[in-house]
Amino acid sequence: MDKAEIIKELEAFPYSREDYWVLAGSAMALYGIKEQTSDIDLGCNRKMADRLENDGFSFRLTESGNRHFEYSDHIEIFENWINDTVTQVEGIPVITIAGLLEMKKELGREKDHKDIELIRGYLRHNKSNIKA
DSSP: OOHHHHHHHHHHOOSOTTSEEEEHHHHHHHHTSSSOOSSEEEEEOHHHHHHHHHTTOOEEEOTTSOEEEEEETTEEEEETOSOOOEEEETTEEEEOHHHHHHHHHHHOOHHHHHHHHHHHHHHHHTGGGOOO
16 A cells, blocks of 8 residues: 555545544555555554444453454554654644654564665655654
């Protein structure tokens, strides 16, 4: 999925933008750090997680006891995950770049290390335009 596809999906998403934020690779695509991502990862507050559960979406509990929903084939939603300060990208709530960098460090997988380098390169090239 590219930036335009992510925005299109989220424009049709039936939940309030006050209750969720974009994370991970989809946030990187929205910022223009990378061109494609395989899915959309969202963080959400408890209110939205309750609504998803009431709307019949199945979930599993994470190690921290929060709910993880597979909303569709390409949208996953994580309750209370990385509730960093959020910024807007074309009207979409997105984790800040600083929060994204911290998230990737915390996850620590091989693909996250690669993403960290992409984020750092993006920051170097866009210093004057970024509020990290």
